[in-house]
Every structure is written in structure tokens, then in C-alpha cells.
Amino acid sequence: MDNKERHARLYSIGSFAKLTGVTERTLRYYDRQGLLKPSERNAQGHRYYSDTDIMQLQRILTLKYLDFSLDEISVHMSEEDQDFKQILANQYLLLQKKHQQLERVMKTIERMQSIVSKVDKIDRNLLLVFIHHIQHEESQRAWLSELLPEEAVDALFMMDATEEEKLEAESQITSVIVRLLELHRKGKKPTDDEVLLVGKEFIEITQMTLKKIYESLTEEQLERFIEIGEKDMFDPLIFPSNFTKEEQDFLDQLLMHVNELTEQGGKSNEGSRFFSAH
Numbered sequence: 001m002d003n004k005e006r007h008a009r010l011y012s013i014g015s016f017a018k019l020t021g022v023t024e025r026t027l028r029y030y031d032r033q034g035l036l037k038p039s040e041r042n043a044q045g046h047r048y049y050s051d052t053d054i055m056q057l058q059r060i061l062t063l064k065y066l067d068f069s070l071d072e073i074s075v076h077m078s079e080e081d082q083d084f085k086q087i088l089a090n091q092y093l094l095l096q097k098k099h100q101q102l103e104r105v106m107k108t109i110e111r112m113q114s115i116v117s118k119v120d121k122i123d124r125n126l127l128l129v130f131i132h133h134i135q136h137e138e139s140q141r142a143w144l145s146e147l148l149p150e151e152a153v154d155a156l157f158m159m160d161a162t163e164e165e166k167l168e169a170e171s172q173i174t175s176v177i178v179r180l181l182e183l184h185r186k187g188k189k190p191t192d193d194e195v196l197l198v199g200k201e202f203i204e205i206t207q208m209t210l211k212k213i214y215e216s217l218t219e220e221q222l223e224r225f226i227e228i229g230e231k232d233m234f235d236p237l238i239f240p241s242n243f244t245k246e247e248q249d250f251l252d253q254l255l256m257h258v259n260e261l262t263e264q265g266g267k268s269n270e271g272s273r274f275f276s277a278h
Helices: 003-007 013-020 024-032 051-065 070-078 084-115 124-135 137-145 150-156 163-185 193-215 219-230 245-262 266-276
Strands: 010-012 047-050
Touching: 010 013, 013 024, 013 047, 013 051, 024 047, 047 051, 051 070, 084 124, 084 163, 124 137, 124 163, 137 150, 150 193, 163 193, 163 245, 193 245
Parallel strands: none
Antiparallel strands: 010 047
16 A cells, blocks of 8 residues: 555544544544544545544644643644744643642642541531631631731641641541531530530640640730631631531530539630630
8 A cells, every 4th residue: 555545544433533542522522623623524424534633633632641721732733833842831830830739639638538537427518618727727827917926826726736746636626526516416405414525525625725825815815816706707718617507506505514614714714715716
């Protein structure tokens, strides 16, 4: 077979799909998008592809491999005079950003998996809120830094703790919150002994963090911060609500009863207000 005969050879869409490893559905889509038009169509409208179309398809698949979108591929295929060296350089920078974003997402998932490792089951909405908090930690720190001394913000985010210590504390707090919400869903009252016992556990877990925060705040600063939380003045996009109104009321009443029973005084009494505020 000479070159003329070889280049004149045509393939049905089924044969072309088998030859190239691309599905017929994809080939039809590329046709509709104007990326890869078949060389010929018969009277019935059936598509037929040539060896030249194979080279065109190879270019498309190569650009896809480089993570170009189909719209970008369409532009690159139609504008032959583009500076492709610069295009590759720009694409590399975009891929670097995607890679960094992917790493951040993976680290967030890894952290969340560690946090909920001690919880058998967790509500999906609550889980998404927790992930949101992890995702926006830097924004939260910046927002809180406008209100609180740096030492208080660092204490709130446990900046002086090791990664293991931080994950352990977050896991404990998450476990307690999930257990409290489960008790609430079961119809338990904030004054029930079982609920009060878990509420006391929550207060005990948070006392160490609260102590470090209190040590860096004046009474006026503490009252101002709690007031902002009680009046719901936190930016909802940065600090989404963790609970429904019913759940928040349940937790507020519970923490009030825990404080009454343990006869906490002074700044220790502010613990429930501080955490119920956000």
C-alpha cells in the first residue's frame, strides 16, 4: 500500500474509536464542539475519520494531558501562531497552584479524619462545618486578631501545642459535642444526669485552653468578645453556625446547669459563655 492509499483510508466511528482508545461518545462530543470534525460523512450522516484525524486527536489528547480545558484546547487548535512556549509556562504555574490547593485539601481531609477517629458516627452538616473551620483558620485568626491580643488568638488556636496534642484535643472536643447532640436528638433534657455528665466533661476539656486565653485578656476585652458572640456579630461566612437554634439552646442551658452544679466562680464561670458565643 503506497502513501497515497494509506492517507486515503477512512475509518468508521466504531473502528476509529477502537484504533485510538477514545469512546464513540467522546468522538461525537468533540465533533459537536468543533474540536475534531470527521473527514467525511456519507449520505446517512455516518462519520468517517482519516489518518489525518488521528494526528488531530493526538494533539487534543496531549493538551488534555497537560490539563487544558476543552475551551482552551479549541483556542490552541485554531490559533497556530500562538507562543506555545509561553503557554506552557503559564500552564505550569496554574498546575502548581492546583497542586498546592490539592495538598491543602488532602491535609484538611487527613486532619478531619484524625479529629473524628474516635467518633462512630457524625452528622454530615456538622462535619462540613468543622471542615469549613479548618479551611478558613487563617481568615478566622485575622478576624479575631482585630479584637483580641495575639497571645489570646494563639491560645485559642493552640499554636504552642504539637500537631499530635492539637489533634487529640480537637478529637476529644468533637467527640463530646457529637455525644451531646446525639443525646439532644434522643429527647434528653439539659438537666438529665447523663447529659450533665457529658457537659461537665466538655468544660473540663476546654478549661486548659480557656485558662491561657483568660491570662492574656483584661476583663473588658473578655466581656467585649463574649458580647460580640452573644449578639451574633461574627462574620457568618468565616464563622458559620455549628448548631441549629434548638441545639444551641440545649447546649446553652446545659452549660449553665453544669456551672451551677460545679459552683464555678470568677473567670471560670465565663467558660460556657465563651464557647456558646461561637
